[in-house]
Every structure is written in C-alpha cells, then in structure tokens.
Amino acid sequence: MTRIAIDAMGGDNAPQEVVAGAVWAASDYGVAIELVGKPDKIEYELDRINAEGIVSTAGGFKPQRIKIDTSKLDIKITQANEVIEMGEAPGQAIRRKKKSSIVLAVDAVATGSSQAVVAAGSTGAAMASSLFGLGRLPGIERPAIAVTLPTIKKPVVIIDAGANTNCSPEMLYQFAVMGTTFSKNVLGVEEPKVGVLNIGEEAGKGNELALSTYKLLEANQDSLNFMGNVEGREIFSGNCNVIVCDGFVGNVALKVTEGASSMLFKMLKKEFKADPLAKIAGLIAKPFMKRIYKRINYEEFGGALLLGVKGITVISHGRSTAYAIRNAVKVAKDAVETGVNKKIADFLENNSINPVSNE
Amino acid sequence: MTRIAIDAMGGDNAPQEVVAGAVWAASDYGVAIELVGKPDKIEYELDRINAEGIVSTAGGFKPQRIKIDTSKLDIKITQANEVIEMGEAPGQAIRRKKKSSIVLAVDAVATGSSQAVVAAGSTGAAMASSLFGLGRLPGIERPAIAVTLPTIKKPVVIIDAGANTNCSPEMLYQFAVMGTTFSKNVLGVEEPKVGVLNIGEEAGKGNELALSTYKLLEANQDSLNFMGNVEGREIFSGNCNVIVCDGFVGNVALKVTEGASSMLFKMLKKEFKADPLAKIAGLIAKPFMKRIYKRINYEEFGGALLLGVKGITVISHGRSTAYAIRNAVKVAKDAVETGVNKKIADFLENNSINPVSNE
Numbered sequence: 001m002t003r004i005a006i007d008a009m010g011g012d013n014a015p016q017e018v019v020a021g022a023v024w025a026a027s028d029y030g031v032a033i034e035l036v037g038k039p040d041k042i043e044y045e046l047d048r049i050n051a052e053g054i055v056s057t058a059g060g061f062k063p064q065r066i067k068i069d070t071s072k073l074d075i076k077i078t079q080a081n082e083v084i085e086m087g088e089a090p091g092q093a094i095r096r097k098k099k100s101s102i103v104l105a106v107d108a109v110a111t112g113s114s115q116a117v118v119a120a121g122s123t124g125a126a127m128a129s130s131l132f133g134l135g136r137l138p139g140i141e142r143p144a145i146a147v148t149l150p151t152i153k154k155p156v157v158i159i160d161a162g163a164n165t166n167c168s169p170e171m172l173y174q175f176a177v178m179g180t181t182f183s184k185n186v187l188g189v190e191e192p193k194v195g196v197l198n199i200g201e202e203a204g205k206g207n208e209l210a211l212s213t214y215k216l217l218e219a220n221q222d223s224l225n226f227m228g229n230v231e232g233r234e235i236f237s238g239n240c241n242v243i244v245c246d247g248f249v250g251n252v253a254l255k256v257t258e259g260a261s262s263m264l265f266k267m268l269k270k271e272f273k274a275d276p277l278a279k280i281a282g283l284i285a286k287p288f289m290k291r292i293y294k295r296i297n298y299e300e301f302g303g304a305l306l307l308g309v310k311g312i313t314v315i316s317h318g319r320s321t322a323y324a325i326r327n328a329v330k331v332a333k334d335a336v337e338t339g340v341n342k343k344i345a346d347f348l349e350n351n352s353i354n355p356v357s358n359e
Numbered sequence: 360m361t362r363i364a365i366d367a368m369g370g371d372n373a374p375q376e377v378v379a380g381a382v383w384a385a386s387d388y389g390v391a392i393e394l395v396g397k398p399d400k401i402e403y404e405l406d407r408i409n410a411e412g413i414v415s416t417a418g419g420f421k422p423q424r425i426k427i428d429t430s431k432l433d434i435k436i437t438q439a440n441e442v443i444e445m446g447e448a449p450g451q452a453i454r455r456k457k458k459s460s461i462v463l464a465v466d467a468v469a470t471g472s473s474q475a476v477v478a479a480g481s482t483g484a485a486m487a488s489s490l491f492g493l494g495r496l497p498g499i500e501r502p503a504i505a506v507t508l509p510t511i512k513k514p515v516v517i518i519d520a521g522a523n524t525n526c527s528p529e530m531l532y533q534f535a536v537m538g539t540t541f542s543k544n545v546l547g548v549e550e551p552k553v554g555v556l557n558i559g560e561e562a563g564k565g566n567e568l569a570l571s572t573y574k575l576l577e578a579n580q581d582s583l584n585f586m587g588n589v590e591g592r593e594i595f596s597g598n599c600n601v602i603v604c605d606g607f608v609g610n611v612a613l614k615v616t617e618g619a620s621s622m623l624f625k626m627l628k629k630e631f632k633a634d635p636l637a638k639i640a641g642l643i644a645k646p647f648m649k650r651i652y653k654r655i656n657y658e659e660f661g662g663a664l665l666l667g668v669k670g671i672t673v674i675s676h677g678r679s680t681a682y683a684i685r686n687a688v689k690v691a692k693d694a695v696e697t698g699v700n701k702k703i704a705d706f707l708e709n710n711s712i713n714p715v716s717n718e
Contacts, residue, residue, distance in 0.1 A: 255591025
C-alpha cells in the first residue's frame, strides 16, 4: 500500500484540518499515512475524529459531518517536536530545525518509510527540505512547482508557479518536460500541448526569457509538442495543456485567478441575497454554483507538485482545509503510482536538448 | 469643447464599431471628435449611423438600437490613407507609414487640433507614435500603460500593463507617481495606497526588481503612500489603489483576470440553460448577472491610459465594441479635463526621489 507522509503541523489550520484531511484520504483512497509532528497533538486530533467525525466544508457551502473509524486505517505517527514558521528564511530554518515536522516528513520519503510527502506549511521550507533531503532528478537544474488549473476543457498545468524567480530558457525547457510528463501520466492528457506564457502570440513578443524560451522550445519540437506563445487570457481556453513561465509570473497568474474568481463569487452571492426573488434564484442556482465553485477552487486540486526532486512532494495551500488536504494526498498517490519521476528522468536521458540554431 | 482624435481604422472591428463608439461618446459626453482614417469609409459609417442608429451590445447581452443624429455633433474628419496592421514592427511601421491613421491621430494632438487620442489598433504602434509624436513628460524615463480593474471596493490601477517588458526600480517609482496622480484625479481616490505586485507580502520576497522597488518606494514614503507588497490574489480586495509592476507581469495579470472571469461567466451561462428550473433562475438572475458582467468587463473601462507622454493617449482593446470605444473616449475626456499630465510633471518637479539608504 502506498504510504504518504504528511507534515501535520504545517499550514494555517494545522494540526486540526491537516490531520482530518489525511485521515479522510486514507479512508477514501486506501492509502496508508504517516503523520509527522507533535504526537500528543496528533493523537488529540485522531481522538476527536473518532468521537466527532470530520467536518467537510467542500465547496465552501454548508458543512457536513463524516464519520470515520481511524482504527481501521493504516496510520503511523512520527515524532517531530519543532515547527518551521511561515516567516522564517527557509535555508536557515531547515538547517537549524533538523527535527522540524517538514524536514522529518521529507526524511520519511528519503528513507523509504513513505513514498511521498504532503506539506501545507511554508512553501519555501517544503522546497528547501525536498531539495536538500531528496536531491534533484538527473538532468534537472531546479525543481519547479506544477499547478493544475481548470479550463473550459481539460485542466492546464502551469509550471513554474512559484519555486524560481530567476529562470533560464534551459530551465523552462526542463519545466516543459516535467509538465508534459505530469499532464500525460497523472492528468491523462494524450499529447499535451506546450506553450510559453507571454504577452502576445507572435514569436517576437515578450521579455528576454520568453523570447529565448520560444526559440529553444521551437528547436525541440521533435520531442515536445510545442504550440507557441499563450496569452494570460488563453490559459482557460484549454487549448494548451502545459504552460511554462518563471515562478514569479506563474505565481502572479495563479493568485490572480484565485482573486478574480473569488471576487466574482462574492459579487454573485451578494446579488443572490438582495431581494426575495433573487433568493429564489439563488436557491435554484445553489447546486450548480457549488459545482462551478468546486471546479475552480484550489481545494479541488488540493496541492501543487514540486517536480524535479527524487521523490514526490505535494505543496498545499497555506489555508488548506481538510478537504484540500484529502485531495492533495490523492495527487501524491497518483504521482507515486504513475511513476512520474522515473518518466521524467527517462525522457531527459533519452532526449538530448537541441540548441537554438543560429541561421 | 474638448476634442478627441480617434484612430478610426484601428482594431478588429474598425471602422464600424470605432466610428459608432466615437459618435456615441460625442452624443453622450458632449465632446467634439476628430475621426482619422479613410474619409470614404468614415463617411459610409456616419451615413449608416444616421440611417440605422448605433447597435449597443453593452454588457454582452441583448443588443439595443440607439438613434443618433450626427449633424448635431461636432465631427471632424482627417484623412489618413495608410493603416498599420497588428503584426507590423511598431518602430519601423510608424517611420514607414507616416500617413497612417495612428500616426496622424497622434499628430492631431501634437498640433493641438485635438486634446487626446483614442487607439484600438496595434498597442505597439500607438505607443511608438505617442512617444515619437508627443515626447516624454519631464522626469519620466518610459511611458507606461495604466489599466483600471474593478475590485469589491474602489477600482485599482495596475501600471505597467504592457508597455515595458524590462524595467528598473526607478521606472517603477515613476509608475507609482503616475498611477497615484491618475487614481487621485481621474478615479477620485483620496489618498491612493501604492503596492508592489509580488509573490508574497514579506519585504524579502520576490525577484530582483520587486526587492529593489520595495526598498526604493519605502525610502520615498513621504511623498507616496506606500503600503508594501501585494499578492495577485489581493488585487481585487480593493485595499490597494495603485499596483506597480513591469509590463510583462502586469499584462499577464490583466489578461488572466479577463480569462478567468470569462470562463466563469461561460460556466454560469451554460448552467442557467441546463433545465427548465435553471432557466427560471437564469431569468431572475439576468439583470444582476449583467450588472456584474459590466463591472468586470474591460468594455466598461474602455481603455487604458498611456501615461508619461506629453499628451493623452488612450489604448483600447483590439476587440473593442462601440460601447468600449465610447467609454474610452470618456476616459480620454476625463484625463484631459483633470489635467493629469500637468499634475504628474508638477509632482516630479517638486519631489526629488530619495535614494535607498545603505544602513
């Protein structure tokens, strides 16, 4: 059985929501879990779950209570007495706090006790401890965060969504390889199309990085299904399956999506309460509003994969609810079982990168 | 009476929608207009408007016909036989096509025949001809595009939304000055708060540009109301009134907003058609869906100001409808009448920039 390590102390709602989400995933997806953190706090949460069940807030609508018997699940607790806080400098923190929950959760993967790790705490600390604890895949300069976003067709992968603020075209080529492998194997997209996030469709558009990346991906069309530049507006058309960019731009794109959707939902909810007639419409619209909200909400995808390290690290939103953690564990399980990392390494071993021709 | 020059040949829907929008603005806002382009085509559109009226598609819902008598309006036609197409390299195009509609429309402002120009064609050509034809304001290195976006509170200004892909911290300081002046004088925000678009709130976050800009704006807090970093998700909270970034990131943020909103509306419209009950809800929801759509649609703000040139240039969306052009002319009129440019120049003359302290 696949075992997933979870940093039980990481995130705004830890340990309560994190432990609940992990247990929920164990129950729903048949995975074993390894909860890393302060044992007394974890035990307290497990007892609470046995007594009260898990409160699901899926979709952001009315909470529902789910009964789970933890004694039927494969749950391991690993002690970690330290916690890395959100404000700490990641590099220093992982060296100073060797017994922190995130460092030991990654360690569980490095030693083979678990096959993947889910972390909702400091993204920087999760990245640093993964890089340090697991090492890079051969052929990968820097790991990158792959985020899955909904579109009106199939989901799209944005890579890098925040790991690297300074990137080279070669790094974006590697992101394209990792994103393609992820899209194909985990999301089930047959021939993922790769695009460069840019401010115009024409080849001559954009900043230095976008211009050079365009040329490099064009030179490697034999191995990657490169379709050209993609504008911010086109992300959601679903015509492109993997969009590469540096982590600064990717992170802005991701959070703008979140902010714009959330604003729209707030505006709609307010209108649905404005008068009795609107309330009736709101009542009718509720189920599908919920469905749409679920489709676009980050909770649904649960977490972003840190690709490029020798192991599977899923980075969850700092504000993750139990539902988001449950889905993040599912992402981790799928990544393990489809062997994404081996496929990335194989690709890079079998396809040497073509340089940009100087004609 | 303020006169606005309009590149009648620019944009995907030119000249039909552009001429209609200009005439509509003249009728609604009491401005004089100067239509620059091929006279026969412009006359044809004016005749059509007199015969059939203008078709308003405001809000993207059912079209409405508006009757307008152009003989009562102050409309001037200026001949321009060339048109710069979307794909052309802007710098070369404006030198080669000196009689193009965009070059002559900017010229109309340079010579004082009009007080502002509205352009829906190639953004690059509008920028290049404005920079070349009007010159820069004293103290401004590079003009920038200021886009107004809705939030749940007051609108926010994103600057730069696409003019400059490579920026220095000093340029972003100037963008902050221009954005503040615009927000205060045209949007009526009393003490506009300025933020740096970044991937985290902490001062130590982001790429080189964001880090250095943070320090520079912090050192100039006496003259600018600097509030720190703003994440993509926070743009729509309305807590920050002016957000500075380089034109690559700004353009992505803007287009992602457009794409995400449009996807959500498509999903909602589809659900409102799914069954008879949903259709009833859709009927009730229609007026406020329309209201929300209007609030978030780019058509409503009509156009983005190119700030930093000695004159007012409003850059409209390439896909502008008559309604968008009408609103763009209103933006141009407001910018002229509130004297934004003089206020920017005054600010830069009276406030010398504090360097970052090296303690």
